[in-house]
Amino acid sequence: MGELRRRRRSGELRTASGNDGKERDSGKKGFDASSMTPEKPKLSREQRENLRLMHVERKKDFICIERVKEKIVNVLDGLELHTGVFSAKEQKRIVNEVYQLQEKGRKGELKEHTFNAPRKWMRGKGRVTIQFGCCYNYAIDRSGNPPGILQREEVDPLPPLFKVMIRRLIKWHVLPPTCVPDSCIVNIYDEGDCIPPHIDNHDFLRPFCTISFLSECDILFGSNLKTEGPGEFSGPYSTPLPVGSVLVLNGNGADVAKHYVPAVPTKRISITFRKMDESKRPVWFTLEPDLQGIEPLPIKFF
Numbered sequence: 001m002g003e004l005r006r007r008r009r010s011g012e013l014r015t016a017s018g019n020d021g022k023e024r025d026s027g028k029k030g031f032d033a034s035s036m037t038p039e040k041p042k043l044s045r046e047q048r049e050n051l052r053l054m055h056v057e058r059k060k061d062f063i064c065i066e067r068v069k070e071k072i073v074n075v076l077d078g079l080e081l082h083t084g085v086f087s088a089k090e091q092k093r094i095v096n097e098v099y100q101l102q103e104k105g106r107k108g109e110l111k112e113h114t115f116n117a118p119r120k121w122m123r124g125k126g127r128v129t130i131q132f133g134c135c136y137n138y139a140i141d142r143s144g145n146p147p148g149i150l151q152r153e154e155v156d157p158l159p160p161l162f163k164v165m166i167r168r169l170i171k172w173h174v175l176p177p178t179c180v181p182d183s184c185i186v187n188i189y190d191e192g193d194c195i196p197p198h199i200d201n202h203d204f205l206r207p208f209c210t211i212s213f214l215s216e217c218d219i220l221f222g223s224n225l226k227t228e229g230p231g232e233f234s235g236p237y238s239t240p241l242p243v244g245s246v247l248v249l250n251g252n253g254a255d256v257a258k259h260y261v262p263a264v265p266t267k268r269i270s271i272t273f274r275k276m277d278e279s280k281r282p283v284w285f286t287l288e289p290d291l292q293g294i295e296p297l298p299i300k301f302f
């Protein structure tokens with residue numbers, strides 16, 4: 001099925017084409033003469049989107065006070081959790097897409113650096129990653145490249161569905177229009193996999209965000225995190241990441257506190273969206289036309 005037809009039929013994650021505001025029905029009330037049951041008033045797509053937007057819960061008051069460089073600071077200042085951004089139906093569609101991409105990666109149908117499935121040589125170390133938009137080097141590699149974006153390595157471009165997700169994040173006031181992501185990393189965790197404590201590299205701008213799928217898990221924060229064992233660390237602050245939620249990292253929450261996901265109790269997927277620093281973009285990078293000029297929906301709906 002063509003991409004456009006598929007998106008029209010979905011009714012939920014609609015296209016990035018910008019015609020989202022068109023009404024489908026006049027919203028008339030009345031009775032269905034055949035069954036005599038009252039007809040529900042039909043809402044336009046725009047009305048439905050506004051209703052959903054109003055129901056997003058936004059937690060912005062994370063507090064974890066620590067002494068850092070002789071100063072008392074809230075190391076979570078700037079952190080936000082937006083819950084209910086992707087519905088159960090949308091999550092299912094996104095997870096299916098991730099599984100299809102994983103399958104393509106396994107079959108060698110993605111660019112070499114897009115898909116990485118490490119051998120599980122110890123507990124916590126099996127996380128599969130799929131990168132789009134740029135190739136990120138997690139640790140100093142064999143050629144001596146430091147951690148950061150490898151500007152000469154090619155990966156696949158952002159899949160169309162991921163660009164629809166990004167448009168949602170901007171339109172629904174989760175990320176600012178000044179920081180539209182142009183790259184992402186999909187993390188596929190099996191039971192026992194983790195992501196160790198880290199601060200995201202400054203080749204990526206702030207804020208950035210991570211979206212949770214399949215199962216809820218805790219994310220831990222702290223300026224000084226201790227290793228307790230394979231895939232296990234301890235930190236002063238923990239918060240759950242519900243499925244369909246978006247965690248936005250900014251300010252101290254991105255740059256003073258490290259974050260990590262301890263060994264997950266059950267399979268989980270996250271998608272981390274980030275905007276690259278312009279000077280760090282890959283040499284082959286071109287702007288995505290459908291990620292330009294995205295406007296947040298009017299604030300009056302809050």
Ligand SMILES: O=C(O)CCC(=O)C(=O)O
Nearest residue numbers: 185187195210261270272
């Ligand atoms: O899986 C998560 O929620 C965290 C992901 C993360 O920290 C990262 O991709 O850098």
